[in-house]
Amino acid sequence: MTAGICLIGAGRIGAIHAENIAAAPGARLLYVVDASPAAAEDLAARYAAQVADLERALADPAVQAVLIASSTDTHVALMRAASAAGKAVFCEKPLDLDLARARECLGELESAGTLLALGFNRRFDPDFNALWQRVQAGDIGEIEMVTITSRDPGPPPLAYLQRSGGLFMDMMIHDFDMARWLLGEDPSSLYATASSLVDPAIAEIGDVDSALVTLKTPGGKLCQISNSRRASYGYDQRIEVHGSRGMLRAENRSASQVECFRAGAVERDPPLDFFLERYAQAYRIELDAFLTALAGQSAQLVTGSDALKAQVLAAAAARSCAGNCAVAPDYLGIEHA
Amino acid sequence: MTAGICLIGAGRIGAIHAENIAAAPGARLLYVVDASPAAAEDLAARYAAQVADLERALADPAVQAVLIASSTDTHVALMRAASAAGKAVFCEKPLDLDLARARECLGELESAGTLLALGFNRRFDPDFNALWQRVQAGDIGEIEMVTITSRDPGPPPLAYLQRSGGLFMDMMIHDFDMARWLLGEDPSSLYATASSLVDPAIAEIGDVDSALVTLKTPGGKLCQISNSRRASYGYDQRIEVHGSRGMLRAENRSASQVECFRAGAVERDPPLDFFLERYAQAYRIELDAFLTALAGQSAQLVTGSDALKAQVLAAAAARSCAGNCAVAPDYLGIEHA
Amino acid sequence: MTAGICLIGAGRIGAIHAENIAAAPGARLLYVVDASPAAAEDLAARYAAQVADLERALADPAVQAVLIASSTDTHVALMRAASAAGKAVFCEKPLDLDLARARECLGELESAGTLLALGFNRRFDPDFNALWQRVQAGDIGEIEMVTITSRDPGPPPLAYLQRSGGLFMDMMIHDFDMARWLLGEDPSSLYATASSLVDPAIAEIGDVDSALVTLKTPGGKLCQISNSRRASYGYDQRIEVHGSRGMLRAENRSASQVECFRAGAVERDPPLDFFLERYAQAYRIELDAFLTALAGQSAQLVTGSDALKAQVLAAAAARSCAGNCAVAPDYLGIEHA
């Protein structure tokens, strides 16, 4: 059975999802919805889908799920509309910059019994997933320390940064999700510090471009996260987990396995360029998991609570950074992992 | 413009090509031809193609190219038929176990002006291709020595081996093509020696399972090839090129970049399992190159001469092995690279 | 000209120094002084040195330098005595657990014009030193982030821990020195958090066994340090420096370069066991630097100020950890780097 999908958002991330939906044996891209008709038309044409407004797409019973890849400020309204129409929802992160609003929306979807998955794609990266599987299998005993490194090749445009919610909410939110996933516990203490080293314009809009965060769980597990908006050598995404019986680490992938030995140095290829290359497989596997759940089978999804807790940590980081003191994240009463 | 393709052969290799044709934006799988109607039906159904006999498929003007992935003994007749019908031809290796017959067929296709490409997929492997590009760019100066390692995880079924033409023709033929490609010269001397170490049954049918070959070109460049039908740790495909100003080497790819540090050892994943995994990308890029040429644009293809010369080297290896002495490959008057 | 050395302390570290003094072309081990006559006798005999009490050794004009490798509580008195006798001093870290006392002693030695070097051996590790040289050479541009990982294979005996001054003073002090050395600036903010995950007995004596520290300099450079008293896979000592134009990292060394490929995994040797193996070369090079300075030539030494500042950071870490809030290290008015 093939699931009919309505894609909302025909931008860069929407285009990835459109391609993956088209290639997935179990799915069919029926509609593309976007504020820009030209963008919607262009993407729809590539995959023989129709352009429609939201109302029409949600009215079509062939649509089983809505995939939301539009701007953050539209997420809550779209999730509500899709849920009201009885559709399953896949939504890109974050839920909403307003935590209370995000939480309220999640409560409604839960009451309605709507299937919801959030787009934290890194959990589906084959390397990080393999690492996590081995942690679960007990290969390194009890987890003691997690180290997460995440560096972008360069900062996004200032216009984007101004609407992004800041480095902690826009960039480190992925690492907060990784941290919770790997620690298996919700951090009870968080310390953040940050600098503007890459571009003074980022400081001028009140944001930072380099940051370190330390997390501690009630069980005493420790985690350190480092973020930078600049890495001349490519997209740097690594995880290291230290346990009572060993250490697991996931290194970056490169374009080739070729090494060049010459006078003075042995050279190999740097890490893959950016998230489109690095997480191409992760996006596909993430979609597969959602389609599997949609078909009524068991699948590992990123839940609304997961997404909300990552945002809680991002908000706590901004607070800690401002006060230069550790803070206790306020989970708003969401049940613990 | 989309190229209509007729696929002949619905076996393991045919299935790879069918999937790649279906996914290629510039191609469409129109027909599947196979001696087994059930196999043809099964594959055709997966990609909305038709099952047909050869005559009917070749009669369709929408078919621009024939992709031959049937058993070796059918290659020559099929190439002739496709050429006579004015179709371009992509053919899996080898051309034919009878060198004279293969050569004659190539002459006919050349006279007819038929576009022909042979399926030596390793030239399109991203790692080997990146290595070759750097050799061409002069990154390591003049080539002096090439080392090619090629080990299968385990031997194929005996029934297959009995029809295969032997290890040199069936397996090392790929390495002979790599050698010529990297050396940039046709070897003028070849020495081969071999053993049966993996399975006595292989010796009983007159074949070998472990072999070493040494090549020397007129310019004095040297090349060593090693083959084994057994590698407990996966599919081992490596190349090393030593030049006057350095060395390039292409290592294997693994399923993940995860390392596990524990008492006694640091572990990482072994090489990818077999050619379907390792050369998945190579098959796609190889097809793209053929489609590019089909569209009248410039592309690096493996020519009939390339394929014939690889067979010439395989035949020479069998001869050298029997006499335990170096031999001069007989290129049958084919023009040199 | 050969420098006569008096070694104080015939324990594990003293024995390393004795062996290196004996092997150094420019030095001669004249005396071994130790509270335990048997230990002194044993070590002295191995290198044809004499056992003496401090007074007699310092009275010998052939003694040019005193190497102090005795317990921490004896350091200040010994440095004073050596300085008063006109000898140069090499002293193991830390200076003294009492910062004010340590500072006072340093002032006296400075007034006396005594040549003083502190035993922060990691600066002399060939890998860390090569990394530092490349940072100095500007290979990665301006420094933005430093990551230091330091894990012992297992905790020392409780009896040792009870006198050690705690993890920050005993173990992380080395990493504080590395941090200052690599950052090229004195941190102005420090946050520390820690856990007892390895052995409950360590918590019972009021110490921790797992800790994370975050440093920030006035220029906004960031540094994260992680320490653990347990690493099942060996002694884990790594540094990573991220700059505006690239990243440098120094990985661990292993006993061999042998890799074993087998079904399921590729294995290599884990990191070298402990500091005696890992820092064997560092101890030798450190001594050479001291001997070079002793001969009146230019050498990179670790100064009293360096040692004191590392202790200041260790003290700040303990304070931060207790309050779970960042603190400003109190450099006691010592001039900045």
Added chain:
Amino acid sequence: MTAGICLIGAGRIGAIHAENIAAAPGARLLYVVDASPAAAEDLAARYAAQVADLERALADPAVQAVLIASSTDTHVALMRAASAAGKAVFCEKPLDLDLARARECLGELESAGTLLALGFNRRFDPDFNALWQRVQAGDIGEIEMVTITSRDPGPPPLAYLQRSGGLFMDMMIHDFDMARWLLGEDPSSLYATASSLVDPAIAEIGDVDSALVTLKTPGGKLCQISNSRRASYGYDQRIEVHGSRGMLRAENRSASQVECFRAGAVERDPPLDFFLERYAQAYRIELDAFLTALAGQSAQLVTGSDALKAQVLAAAAARSCAGNCAVAPDYLGIEHA
């Protein structure tokens, strides 16, 4: 008990041995003998040894062993003299360029019961030795193929090459020893081919600078050896052993473990420069093994038969290369391994 040693030959290799003898707890360098009194004087002075002529040194009962590191043409006479004087002998390779003469001399030493060890230092390299130990332990099952790569950074002076016996005898002889050691069988067939690619002057004196050799044992095990007199990236010494249950390989060592990530490439240090750096430890461990045997304890030594067989293979390689056909090495009736 300390063994008194007489060193013959104060050149580059002699100097290495002198330093190691001086540093070994169980040995003392008593005499240095060299045709050049100045060279002998210089080396002797460094280690408080005496300069003597051979007669006087051999007459001293404190001399237990003679270490021969003089030019090849002196080896046989010196071994005879040392044996006649009742001394143990450690001799650098090769025994003598004349195989019959070498064999005769070995017979005499054997009859005299003289302890003899040959200087094939690579067996004592920690990496190669660790690899060999794992082969012996059965870690990769039955050995099937051995691959040995040996490349010098650059060719030695022509004057040296003219007296060296040619690449097979001077350079590849080490690899022949490695091959026998790892295969655990004496090769029964050998094929060699070679080129002059590095320097035309080498061809003019009738030698080659690039060579490939293939070995086969009676049990069907295969081995390939490659040699080059040029490697712009350093001294390249690698071994790979492929067995029925896996593969072991020993990679090169580098000066540091530092990696530099920058736009375009990740760089690390090339292999160590040359044999003095690469085999520094091997020379020390080799001497220790000899001293252990001298003290009457069990030790793995390289025997006269081992040395002779390596020469037999070198001679066979020259013969094979001349005829471009495989040859059967003539072991002169020496008992098989």
